[in-house]
Amino acid sequence: MEDDIGTRLKALRNMYGLSQREVAKRAGVTNSTISLIEQNRVSPSIDSMKKVLDSFSMSLIDFLTMDMESNEKIFFEKDEIIEFFENGAHLKLIGANRKDRKLRFLHERYEVGAHSGDEMLTHDSEEAGIVIQGELELTVGQQVKILKVGDSYYINNNTPHRFKNVGNVECIVVSAATPPSF
């Protein structure tokens, strides 16, 4: 258990947007008790702690194992994410620093004539995407398709594919895949 009891309780209370007095009222203890616990001025008895947590309909076990660090970044400014270059495209990976990601969510930019290369790409993951701007030639196995704005695709596991911008403007695609290969 990384956080002490007081810090943990304060975080929990703030998650619910409740005041110490409201929690105290629901728990059947005094608000001073809540204050003292949150400041780690006292170590509550197990019975008291249970009463407090009952007001959140939570067990002591859940309280002790609850992940407090759900402060992963949710919003990203356009220029905040560093672009990198791979497979002929300028890529921005959304949530790159998020732990235990289950998604690879990309903003892809292909310059006029750019392509992913002669080699077909394969990933042990399913992938879907949609064209936001320009025209994308997508080769999936033996199938070739020109996708325009609003057109989209869904590629199964390990299916060879490649991309090429065949329009006269920069092509932009937003894609996602799971499980993430990077």
Place this chain on the structure above:
Amino acid sequence: MEDDIGTRLKALRNMYGLSQREVAKRAGVTNSTISLIEQNRVSPSIDSMKKVLDSFSMSLIDFLTMDMESNEKIFFEKDEIIEFFENGAHLKLIGANRKDRKLRFLHERYEVGAHSGDEMLTHDSEEAGIVIQGELELTVGQQVKILKVGDSYYINNNTPHRFKNVGNVECIVVSAATPPSF
């Protein structure tokens, strides 16, 4: 949490065969404290509880989630386990009634000339065994080997295999496999 704190602590202490005084000494509290907690006369503060559990190198979470009913049978007399007949052998499965078994642990008895049958056996599990008595002809795929006392084997998942007693005395093998197929 099914059991109260006191009952749970007493059960834990008895598991280790320690006296209240010994636990108290290790935890840096008084034996009266241990006694009062076990009788549920007091509700210990969380800090005190942790000190006590530290003497068992146990966290509060583990303490609260620990299964108190670990009364699975550990020892079995020779004639206690009912033998059954399968694949040419008399088998005794150790811990047959144990919940959520991850092992199939067998005592196998092959009478002179007995064998597992013309059909090869396959299991979606790894298996290992050792010859205790007699001689066992073990066919694994295309490989045939006569195993004598002390000789052993390890068969991979889904590898066809069969057994035959080629000696002139009863053959005894002890084997184990995971995950268990029965």
Place this chain on the structure above:
DNA sequence: ATTAGTCGTAAAATATAATAGACACTTTTT
């Protein structure tokens, strides 16, 4: 501006946990 209400914290009072010491009983050692 003043009043009312809410918020979290502090200090004193009260309640309860933890301690220290004693007790009765059981087990082990001499």
Place this chain on the structure above:
DNA sequence: AAAAAGTGTCTATTATATTTTACGACTAAT
């Protein structure tokens, strides 16, 4: 067998948790 050691429980005292009351700061309503 007697003495010593070990065991858990009990009681009075001490330490700490919890409550009660008050405070200052802030916000909203009048």
